[in-house]
Every structure is written in structure tokens, then in C-alpha cells.
Amino acid sequence: MERFVYTASPSRIVFGADSIDQLPAEIERLGAQRALVLCTPNQRGQAQAIADRLPGRVAWIFDEAAMHVPIETARRARALASELKADCALAVGGGSTVGLGKAIALESGLPIIAVPTTYAGSEATPIYGITEGGLKKTGRDPRVLPRVVIYDPKLTLSLPLDLTVTSAINAMAHAAEGLYAHDGNPVISLMAEEGIRACAASLQPLRENPRDLPARSLALYGAWLCGTVLGAVSMGLHHKLCHTLGGTFDLPHAQVHTVVLPHALRYNASAAPEAMARIAKALGVADAPMGFFELARTHGAAVSLKAIGMPANGLEQAVDLAVSNQYPNPRPLDSVALRTLLDRALDGAPPG
Numbered sequence: 396m397e398r399f400v401y402t403a404s405p406s407r408i409v410f411g412a413d414s415i416d417q418l419p420a421e422i423e424r425l426g427a428q429r430a431l432v433l434c435t436p437n438q439r440g441q442a443q444a445i446a447d448r449l450p451g452r453v454a455w456i457f458d459e460a461a462m463h464v465p466i467e468t469a470r471r472a473r474a475l476a477s478e479l480k481a482d483c484a485l486a487v488g489g490g491s492t493v494g495l496g497k498a499i500a501l502e503s504g505l506p507i508i509a510v511p512t513t514y515a516g517s518e519a520t521p522i523y524g525i526t527e528g529g530l531k532k533t534g535r536d537p538r539v540l541p542r543v544v545i546y547d548p549k550l551t552l553s554l555p556l557d558l559t560v561t562s563a564i565n566a567m568a569h570a571a572e573g574l575y576a577h578d579g580n581p582v583i584s585l586m587a588e589e590g591i592r593a594c595a596a597s598l599q600p601l602r603e604n605p606r607d608l609p610a611r612s613l614a615l616y617g618a619w620l621c622g623t624v625l626g627a628v629s630m631g632l633h634h635k636l637c638h639t640l641g642g643t644f645d646l647p648h649a650q651v652h653t654v655v656l657p658h659a660l661r662y663n664a665s666a667a668p669e670a671m672a673r674i675a676k677a678l679g680v681a682d683a684p685m686g687f688f689e690l691a692r693t694h695g696a697a698v699s700l701k702a703i704g705m706p707a708n709g710l711e712q713a714v715d716l717a718v719s720n721q722y723p724n725p726r727p728l729d730s731v732a733l734r735t736l737l738d739r740a741l742d743g744a745p746p747g
């Protein structure tokens with residue numbers, strides 16, 4: 396056994412169908428009295444129904460969460476939290492909503508209770524991101540890690556099938572890169588493998604019936620594991636590319652992960668054979684990159700960057716940005732090889 400360092404996440408996880416019933420008790424445990432409820436405009440109804448469980452303990456429902464946490468939105472939410480003397484943020488939604496909670500917590504230290512409704516995994520990480528002037532800055536700070544996460548699969552029943560598929564693949568991308576992280580460890584690798592297995596196994600039953608509760612539970616359990624991996628170890632080329640493409644060309648987060656993952660894994664495959672074998676085993680396939688490509692295609696997700704809005708003339712810039720900072724990756728970054736990778740991803744060719 397090689398030497399390793401493992402730091403366990405201090406978040407409290409409350410998991411299971413109807414676990415949202417525990418919300419009042421969880422707020423009580425935190426000693427909080429006035430929750431600022433956060434959501435996107437289209438999850439207002441879901442957030443309201445959850446707020447209704449907390450009579451007299453909701454300061455406001457702020458329904459302006461948006462992808463990539465625009466600084467203007469973060470400033471409005473921060474001001475509101477301080478004006479209303481909120482003593483916790485209750486984020487009901489996906490990565491965008493949890494991200495808004497983190498932007499508030501970063502300045503104020505306000506405790507976050509996260510109620511995730513996608514598989515993005517932000518609730519399991521101390522990573523925040525805020526976009527200002529078209530540039531998304533990310534960082535790590537223990538203050539932004541939610542204190543409590545309530546994973547209730549019933550709240551994910553309404554997640555549309557297309558986002559279910561891409562969000563689950565987004566989750567699996569965290570685990571896949573976690574398996575070859577330079578700062579990985581055996582515990583996180585167990586979580587990663589199990590996370591991929593659970594997310595992948597949930598997709599066929601969810602395609603047949605998006606309201607299949609056991610399959611929703613399996614996906615959410617997998618998403619928690621994969622998010623924990625993201626929070627614990629460093630990500631490599633895949634996350635860097637997705638961050639660059641998503642931020643610079645305003646591509647949808649989960650979809651861009653779905654398109655890029657097979658190609659990023661093929662790029663790294665020869666330098667990370669053990670990780671590839673574990674991913675393939677978890678997917679139940681012979682080849683990890685091809686396994687993800689087929690998974691996306693079988694379940695109707697877009698497999699080309701073109702199909703999700705990437706301009707063909709942006710590839711040069713994307714390569715330059717991807718190699719502009721050095722970061723740990725199993726295979727050294729090479730502009731020519733990255734350009735080939737992105738050309739294939741643009742056209743939706745199988746991982747080469």
C-alpha cells in the first residue's frame with residue numbers, strides 16, 4: 396500500500412425518500428431561526444413547498460439563482476441575507492443554487508443547508524465559483540461546504556430525463572478523474588468506483604420511467620459519492636477543459652461534461668491504466684472512454700460540442716486556455732493532441 400493522506404468531509408448527510416421531513420429538526424440542530432431560501436426561478440414552487448415546512452422560520456425566498464453564480468446575483472443575495480438577519484441559507488436546487496449559497500457563505504460564514512435536486516455534486520465540496528466580467532473564478536474554502544445535506548430522491552423525480560442523463564454523467568466525471576488524481580487515496584477510490592457503478596446503473600430504469608424511486612435513490616447515492624470525490628481530490632484535464640469551454644463559450648454545464656468526458660479519458664488512458672480498468676469495471680464495459688460515449692448515446696444525450704452550441708472557430712482559443720496554466724494531469728498537456736481531441740468532440744466522433 397502506498398502512502399496517502401485522507402481527510403473525511405465533516406458534512407452531515409441525511410439520505411433517503413422523505414428525508415426532507417427532517418429539515419425542521421436539522422435547522423433546530425444548527426440553532427438557526429431565519430432561513431434565506433435559495434432557488435432558481437423555475438424551482439420556486441418546489442422551494443416554496445419546502446419553505447412551508449418551516450412556519451415562522453423563513454426570512455425570504457430568493458429565486459434568482461443562475462448558472463455560474465453571476466457576481467451581481469451574489470451581491471443581491473448577500474445584501475438580503477444581511478438586511479434580513481438570516482442565520483442560515485437553505486439551497487434547494489442544483490449546482491447553480493448551491494453555488495449561490497456558497498457565494499453568501501464565503502463572505503458571511505452563514506451555514507448552508509443544501510437540498511440537492513440534480514447530480515452535480517456541489518453540495519459535497521468546499522469549492523466555490525463566482526463569475527465577474529465574463530470570467531469565472533473558483534476557489535476552495537471550508538466555510539462554503541454545506542453543514543448539512545438532505546438528499547431526498549423524491550425531490551429529483553421532476554428532473555427532466557435529458558438533464559438526468561447529463562447530470563449523472565457530470566457526476567461520474569468527478570469520480571473518473573478522482574481515480575487518477577495525483578492526491579488520490581484508497582478510500583476516495585472506493586467511493587469513486589461505487590459512485591460510477593450506482594449512477595450508471597440508474598440510467599436504464601430512469602429512461603424507462605423517470606419517476607422510478609429506487610432508481611432515483613441509486614442515482615442520488617451515486618451523485619453524493621461522486622461529489623465527495625470532487626471535494627476531496629484534484630481534478631485534471633477533463634474538468635479544466637469543461638470549465639474553459641463552459642465559461643468562455645457559455646455552454647451548458649452537464650452537457651459539456653457529457654460530450655468531453657470520453658475524449659479526455661482517451662487522452663489520459665495510456666497514462667492511467669489502473670484508473671481506466673476501475674472505471675470500465677464500474678460501467679461493466681471493456682473500454683472506459685468508449686463506455687461513457689456509448690452511455691451518453693444510448694440515453695439520447697448530445698455527443699458533439701456543435702450540438703450544444705460550441706462555435707467551430709473557438710477551438711484554438713479553447714486549446715490556448717486549456718494549456719495556459721499547468722495543472723496535475725496523468726499525461727502532460729500537448730497543444731496538438733488537445734486540438735485533435737477537441738476536433739473529435741466538436742464533431743461527435745467516438746473517442747479516438
Ligand code: NAD
Pocket residue numbers: 435436437438461462463464488489490491492494512513514515516517518520521522523524550551552553554555558562625648649
Ligand atoms: P443547475 O443547478 O443550473 O440546474 C439546471 C436547471 O435544472 C435549472 O433550471 C434548475 O432549476 C433545474 N432543476 C434542477 N433540479 C430540478 C428538478 N429536480 N426538477 C426540475 N428542474 C430542476 O445545473 P447543475 O448542473 O446542477 O449545476 C451546474 C452549476 O453548478 C455550474 O455552474 C457548475 O459550475 C456548478 N457546479 C459547482 C460544483 C462545485 O463543487 N462548486 C460542482 C458541480 C457543479
